[in-house]
Amino acid sequence: MSVAACPACATAPLATELAKLERARVTLSVPDLRCAACIQTVERTLNALAGVRAARVNLSLKRVQIDTGLAPVLLIEALKKAGYAAYAFDAEELGSEADASGKDLILRLGVAGFAMMNVMLLSVAVWSGAPGATRDLFHLISAAIALPATAYAAQPFFRSALHALRAARLNMDVPISLAIVLAAGMSLYEALNGGAHAYFDAALSLTFFLLIGRVLEHRTRAAARSAAKELSALEVRTATRKFANGTETVPIAQIAVDDVILVPAGMRVPVDGILLSPRATTDRSFLTGESAPVEHIEGVLLCAGEVNLGAPLDIRTTAVGEDTSLRQIAALVETAEGARNTYTSLADRAARIYAPLVHLLAAAAFLGWWLSTGDVRHALNVAVAVLIITCPCALGLAVPAVTTAAIGRLYEMGFLVKSGTALERLAEIDTVVLDKTGTLTKRGFDARAFDLNAEEKSVLKALAESSAHPLARALDQSLAEVIPATLTGITEHKGQGVSAQHCGQLVRLGRSDWIGTTGSGLTFTAGPRILDLAFAERCIDGADALPESLDRLGISAQIISGDTEARTAALANRIGIKSWLSAVSPAQKHGRVGELSRKNSVCMIGDGVNDTAALASAHASVAPGTALDAARNAADIVLVRDTLSDVPRLFTLSRLAVHLSRQNFAIAALYNLIAVPIALAGFATPLLAALMMSTSSLTVLFNALRIRWTK
Amino acid sequence: MNVLVILIPVSILLGGAGLAAFVWTLKSKQYDDMAGSAARLLIDED
Numbered sequence: 001m002s003v004a005a006c007p008a009c010a011t012a013p014l015a016t017e018l019a020k021l022e023r024a025r026v027t028l029s030v031p032d033l034r035c036a037a038c039i040q041t042v043e044r045t046l047n048a049l050a051g052v053r054a055a056r057v058n059l060s061l062k063r064v065q066i067d068t069g070l071a072p073v074l075l076i077e078a079l080k081k082a083g084y085a086a087y088a089f090d091a092e093e094l095g096s097e098a099d100a101s102g103k104d105l106i107l108r109l110g111v112a113g114f115a116m117m118n119v120m121l122l123s124v125a126v127w128s129g130a131p132g133a134t135r136d137l138f139h140l141i142s143a144a145i146a147l148p149a150t151a152y153a154a155q156p157f158f159r160s161a162l163h164a165l166r167a168a169r170l171n172m173d174v175p176i177s178l179a180i181v182l183a184a185g186m187s188l189y190e191a192l193n194g195g196a197h198a199y200f201d202a203a204l205s206l207t208f209f210l211l212i213g214r215v216l217e218h219r220t221r222a223a224a225r226s227a228a229k230e231l232s233a234l235e236v237r238t239a240t241r242k243f244a245n246g247t248e249t250v251p252i253a254q255i256a257v258d259d260v261i262l263v264p265a266g267m268r269v270p271v272d273g274i275l276l277s278p279r280a281t282t283d284r285s286f287l288t289g290e291s292a293p294v295e296h297i298e299g300v301l302l303c304a305g306e307v308n309l310g311a312p313l314d315i316r317t318t319a320v321g322e323d324t325s326l327r328q329i330a331a332l333v334e335t336a337e338g339a340r341n342t343y344t345s346l347a348d349r350a351a352r353i354y355a356p357l358v359h360l361l362a363a364a365a366f367l368g369w370w371l372s373t374g375d376v377r378h379a380l381n382v383a384v385a386v387l388i389i390t391c392p393c394a395l396g397l398a399v400p401a402v403t404t405a406a407i408g409r410l411y412e413m414g415f416l417v418k419s420g421t422a423l424e425r426l427a428e429i430d431t432v433v434l435d436k437t438g439t440l441t442k443r444g445f446d447a448r449a450f451d452l453n454a455e456e457k458s459v460l461k462a463l464a465e466s467s468a469h470p471l472a473r474a475l476d477q478s479l480a481e482v483i484p485a486t487l488t489g490i491t492e493h494k495g496q497g498v499s500a501q502h503c504g505q506l507v508r509l510g511r512s513d514w515i516g517t518t519g520s521g522l523t524f525t526a527g528p529r530i531l532d533l534a535f536a537e538r539c540i541d542g543a544d545a546l547p548e549s550l551d552r553l554g555i556s557a558q559i560i561s562g563d564t565e566a567r568t569a570a571l572a573n574r575i576g577i578k579s580w581l582s583a584v585s586p587a588q589k590h591g592r593v594g595e596l597s598r599k600n601s602v603c604m605i606g607d608g609v610n611d612t613a614a615l616a617s618a619h620a621s622v623a624p625g626t627a628l629d630a631a632r633n634a635a636d637i638v639l640v641r642d643t644l645s646d647v648p649r650l651f652t653l654s655r656l657a658v659h660l661s662r663q664n665f666a667i668a669a670l671y672n673l674i675a676v677p678i679a680l681a682g683f684a685t686p687l688l689a690a691l692m693m694s695t696s697s698l699t700v701l702f703n704a705l706r707i708r709w710t711k
Numbered sequence: 712m713n714v715l716v717i718l719i720p721v722s723i724l725l726g727g728a729g730l731a732a733f734v735w736t737l738k739s740k741q742y743d744d745m746a747g748s749a750a751r752l753l754i755d756e757d
Binding site for chain 1: 715719722723726729730733734737742743744745746747750751752753754756
């Protein structure tokens, strides 16, 4: 009971509460957004709610941003009624929506583009034969536009070149920066001294085309990274803390040691803790690879990340945040990460050959002309022309253009490529190591093994459908083609099972101990009929065709699993893999991948914490979207769809990408073979330079687009 | 050639106006949702 001086004061707090609330912004993920009608429905539904000030849909990211004081659950409810499944984001995890570096690049691109077009206007006048004073005037105006524009727009290249030079290396940006700076400088000198040729438009075109490459590359990678970050942000980071007289919802980061936490059925245990409930069943497969549920009794230590498969349980926290065993395993990953950074990309390898060669040619041209004519100015002009015309444009675009097109294509197929060099590394793979539990198999049931007639099956399906428990959902999926019967009086008994009435009979689906039988999994009763439903591992869609398709690509596959020998052998035989290891610990997995990596290029596909060290140290790695956060972060590529059938195409596409990159290098080299002699002979005018640059860049870009038209 | 005294400043001014317009579109977040902008064309609101 709060004491107030007057009735107004009693209501005042409400106003301040409201004012506090009003400033909140909620972002929801709505994966089913597809078209204009969806945008309209979602925005209309949300705007109709009292308390919502504005709602805006972002169709590209499949999100809604709502300016409101309402709690997310109310918004999700409203959307569910309108027919759209919505999920809340953890705001911190999502980070800021603005993509600062992307916007920065586009701004520089815009400046370069406008400057280029204006200077080109003036240059065309000069090329068509403007005489004497007019030509000089145009040159000076071009200088006034071009110099500030390049100084601003070409900064990304300058920065990258300086960075490489400081590390005593040469990368592609060094000759590019040199060409831009020298072209601008030489042209300024020529303009101030009434010279005939000025290369301002060449410098600007160079900047413009290369920035296009950078922007495209950045956008595609940003889209994939943002989608991957979304997967993390969707994991709810709150838990229920129990007090003497009630419960409250707290962010996981605020849980302290000795807090009592309630873990509902189907949720992950948020922290390490001692079990307070008399009994519990959990799924430890992410940690050890073991697919069988583990039974616990009171007093046992549970680890963060285990999934609660039984009734809601209570734990007393013993370790939080960095101290949990989950984090300790993930720490193994940090040490392995360093190895990845020593990989030299294709672009850098090409730069190593190209950069010194070009500098030598330009220097040789300068020396040759100077020694033979004694004219420093003309010699310098020719040297700069050589630098520009050796088409750093095409070479600079060769790899980014292909990578962008390939990553975009893979994004449509359901692969999120997070790393820039991932495709090159994937093309070199000859061995694939697969994790078993969670990657090749999922917890489930084998419906064909059940001894039920059609009517009983439809009742079972209806019961399974009505529960949100993970086991019920797995059962529902294994009975996919069965039509559910109609039941009445459906009651869910939290964590124990579901009961209902069918044709006057009591039908139940639930844990064996709840129903009263001695089975170890689920039991189904329909009147007097009782049937134990045994767990079986369900192969993920596409797993059985995978070894064969990989074999056709010349890639050998093996399974390394933490599960028992019997189950690993059974799965290996089922899908046709001849080499496998079982009962392997996380450190052993990491070691084994390291061993294999000495002779082969290994790609690791895994999902659990026991895979993270292996994922980070393998030559390339893939994690399914359902994997744990740590595994998704450690992997190069995240599989969003729930199927392995596209994985062979990942390898064929990356091989094609490398092939096209090499083709692009060849195209650029061809242009150079034609253009360099012309430049060396002193015939390279700015017009010719501009033409060569444009055609070579466009050819390279179109060649890269071919990847979008392959099957 | 005297006309150049007018034409050149005018063309630079127009170029600058174009650049300013581009920067405005960038700052008002018009490139954040390309697919959405395309779809919204089809929405039929009175």
